Amino acid sequence: MADPAADSPASLQVFRYTAGDDTVRAVIGEVEAGLPIEELVAHAKEALKSERFMCYAVSQDDDFVADELCFVPQGDRCEILSIRTNGWQRHHGDHRRSLVEILNNLAAAVACGKLRIFDETELLQEARAGTELLHFAIDDSASLTTAREAVDAILQESVIDDLTRQRTILCISEAVTNMLLHGGGQGSMTLRRLHDRLRVVVADEGPGMNFLNWIEPPTKKGQASMGYGFKIILDYLDAVGLRTGQTGTTLLLDRKTD
Amino acid sequence: MLRTTIAPGPAPTVFLAGEMDLDCADTLREAVAEAARGAQTVVLDFADVKFIDSSGTGIFVRLSLDMRSQGTPLAARNLSPAVKGVFDMLRVRELVGDEVFPD
Numbered sequence: 001m002a003d004p005a006a007d008s009p010a011s012l013q014v015f016r017y018t019a020g021d022d023t024v025r026a027v028i029g030e031v032e033a034g035l036p037i038e039e040l041v042a043h044a045k046e047a048l049k050s051e052r053f054m055c056y057a058v059s060q061d062d063d064f065v066a067d068e069l070c071f072v073p074q075g076d077r078c079e080i081l082s083i084r085t086n087g088w089q090r091h092h093g094d095h096r097r098s099l100v101e102i103l104n105n106l107a108a109a110v111a112c113g114k115l116r117i118f119d120e121t122e123l124l125q126e127a128r129a130g131t132e133l134l135h136f137a138i139d140d141s142a143s144l145t146t147a148r149e150a151v152d153a154i155l156q157e158s159v160i161d162d163l164t165r166q167r168t169i170l171c172i173s174e175a176v177t178n179m180l181l182h183g184g185g186q187g188s189m190t191l192r193r194l195h196d197r198l199r200v201v202v203a204d205e206g207p208g209m210n211f212l213n214w215i216e217p218p219t220k221k222g223q224a225s226m227g228y229g230f231k232i233i234l235d236y237l238d239a240v241g242l243r244t245g246q247t248g249t250t251l252l253l254d255r256k257t258d
Numbered sequence: 259m260l261r262t263t264i265a266p267g268p269a270p271t272v273f274l275a276g277e278m279d280l281d282c283a284d285t286l287r288e289a290v291a292e293a294a295r296g297a298q299t300v301v302l303d304f305a306d307v308k309f310i311d312s313s314g315t316g317i318f319v320r321l322s323l324d325m326r327s328q329g330t331p332l333a334a335r336n337l338s339p340a341v342k343g344v345f346d347m348l349r350v351r352e353l354v355g356d357e358v359f360p361d
Contacts, residue, residue: 141281145259148277148309166309166340173311177280181313228312228348235347 012106012209012244014117015080017044024080027119028245044078047071053111055104070107079110079117102230109234118243118252126241126252127201130194138176138202139186147176147189154191154198158257167236168198168255174229175202175251182206183249197238197256205248260307262289269333270297275306278314278341286317294330305336310344322354335361 013029017040024040025031047054053072070081083103109115118126134150137143151172155165172189179187184206192199233240233253241252260282263273270293278286293300302318322332337345337359345351351359 141279144279144281145277166343169309170311170344173279173309177311177313180280232312232347 013082015040015082016119017041017048017078017080019045019048019076019078027079027117028243029082040080043069043071044080047073047078048076053107055107068103070103072107072110074110074113081107081110081117105231105234109240114234114237114239116239116241118241118250120243123241123243123250127190127203127250130192130199133191133193135188135190137186137188138179138204141180143180143189144173144176147172150189150191151198151200155255155257158198160255160257164255171233171236171253172200172202174232175200175253178229179204179206179249182209187248194254196258197254200253200255201250202253203248203250208246208249209244260285262286264289264293266293268297269299269301270294271301271303273303273306276308278307278310278317280311280313282314283317287321290321290325290332294325294328297330299331299333300325301333301335303336304334304338304341307338307341310341312344312348315344315348315350319350319353322358326355332358333360334358 014027015024017024055070068083072079183204187204190201238256239254261275265271
């Protein structure tokens, strides 16, 4: 008999602990009944005190509702990243990346300040920062070329070198591809000029990030994420902002231009 | 958009040009299938590929593994800088094997 949990999404939840508090609040996802708040707070305090991020693999049978948890200190607050796997195997045992590796990459990116996880208020503020240069819909794979050309044209006017420009375009392609494949197949892209950077906002109204999409095998046509798209984005861009949930995913992709 | 040109011969070569992204799967598969008829191996020439992302790379990896299992392995040559950079980052050589890159 098939395990019903096998098809459940492996979703990202992020909680935030602020020093001095005795509780955590949800940034992505919800604080559900049964969440071991005291334990989360204790781990968050420990991470803040040690100034190191800490990851735990927690079995489904434990009191924790997540399989993988990372505590990432950031100044006076601690981001708590959780990938809920619903018992889905954590390791593929082949070349694809494990959820543990993915979560560690995310946690490391948060820890070094490259990845920022936004709540709704922060997202609204950041997604409207600067001056809008261009806004257009993304609704099919032909949009990939449009997106790349739009970013290329703007970066050609800046002083960044060719390699950095090409890597930025690659990242935009990865973000738009993820939207087309896993974000409901449509959305929008907005280019904004901030004082020292170009910000590309890629937004969809899909079902939110499902990490199984990051490690699942390619389809027969080969059209599937190898799990590396987001790694490329984090490796190559100057800063990334993320909000994801059941009502969609928004990525803010920043390239410094001076 | 990916464009392909086939040079027939004992080891036919598919010259690739343009962009390899989500959209290239059908074009690439059809060109390789045509080139592979009666051949023992098929060479893919990447010299004129100006752009590739992880989707394009995944399509190449999948096709490479499929063709090997069908007895007509692929060989990749003349990787453009854009392709080499992404292949190196995604450790494609480990995924498909050194023999795919005879250069």
